[in-house]
Amino acid sequence: MSEQQWNAVDAYFTDLLVPEDDALRSAVAASDAAGLPQIAVAPNQGKLLHLLALTQGATRILEIGTLGGYSTIWLGRALPADGQLVSLEYSAEHADVARANLARAGLDKNVEVRVGPALDSLAALEAEGTAPFDFFFVDADKANNPHYVEWALKLSRPGSVIVVDNVVRGGSVLDATSEDPAIVGTRRMFEVVSEHPRLTATAVQTVGARGYDGLLLARVTG
Numbered sequence: 001m002s003e004q005q006w007n008a009v010d011a012y013f014t015d016l017l018v019p020e021d022d023a024l025r026s027a028v029a030a031s032d033a034a035g036l037p038q039i040a041v042a043p044n045q046g047k048l049l050h051l052l053a054l055t056q057g058a059t060r061i062l063e064i065g066t067l068g069g070y071s072t073i074w075l076g077r078a079l080p081a082d083g084q085l086v087s088l089e090y091s092a093e094h095a096d097v098a099r100a101n102l103a104r105a106g107l108d109k110n111v112e113v114r115v116g117p118a119l120d121s122l123a124a125l126e127a128e129g130t131a132p133f134d135f136f137f138v139d140a141d142k143a144n145n146p147h148y149v150e151w152a153l154k155l156s157r158p159g160s161v162i163v164v165d166n167v168v169r170g171g172s173v174l175d176a177t178s179e180d181p182a183i184v185g186t187r188r189m190f191e192v193v194s195e196h197p198r199l200t201a202t203a204v205q206t207v208g209a210r211g212y213d214g215l216l217l218a219r220v221t222g
């Protein structure tokens with residue numbers, strides 16, 4: 001099984017099932033033109049997020065890690081007309097690119113991009129007494145993943161869904177001796193989730209246009 005074959009199968013699925021429109025195409029083009037790293041979810045992964053949020057009936061979505069807003073567009077399109085998505089982004093430059101991409105997608109009324117370290121923005125959301133979110137997509141600095149899951153729980157309701165991206169990273173998640181903060185953070189996140197009485201979860205490995213990786217899916221119980 002070669003990476004070339006994973007890419008070919010992803011292209012086959014995407015051609016058939018995941019038509020990209022102008023807003024998505026120009027979000028990628030504008031992100032590339034601005035020099036953003038090419039680490040957005042793949043189109044078929046974006047559509048998976050979209051379908052998960054739709055299935056959840058989400059009216060309030062919290063994303064941690066906006067980049068150029070590519071995953072944000074897929075998630076935002078799962079919202080009803082009066083739905084809300086808050087996306088947290090450290091970089092003001094990334095946020096500017098994302099806001100323009102979201103406006104082109106007609107989602108500027110529904111999406112708020114907040115700039116700053118996500119841990120600060122999460123504390124601010126709590127201090128504001130924000131209503132619970134139905135769906136969370138955690139996709140920022142992996143070192144903070146245990147904290148992001150704890151925050152998602154705090155800002156959730158029973159039945160909320162939490163998706164964490166990039167939990168496999170070529171299999172490096174297995175390296176218990178790693179000192180890479182991203183791996184340490186991801187492994188700690190798995191411990192937090194596995195031990196938490198209010199979470200039921202699974203994780204799956206994925207291959208495709210973004211290499212060998214995976215995602216964690218958790219549901220907040222009563």
Ligand code: SAH
Pocket residue numbers: 039040041064065066067068069070071072088089090091094116117118119139140141
């Ligand atoms: N969800 C996006 C990809 C996000 S890439 C997509 O799939 O389209 C990860 C993003 O997290 C980057 O834009 C990076 O700037 C941001 N980030 C890194 N550390 C952060 C932090 N502490 N707080 C908020 N965002 C952070």
Ligand code: DHB
Pocket residue numbers: 039040041139140165166
């Ligand atoms: C990286 C981050 C991501 O969110 C991703 O999907 C792929 C790679 C990274 O930091 O390298």
Ligand code: MG
Pocket residue numbers: 039040041139165166
């Ligand atoms: Mg990611």
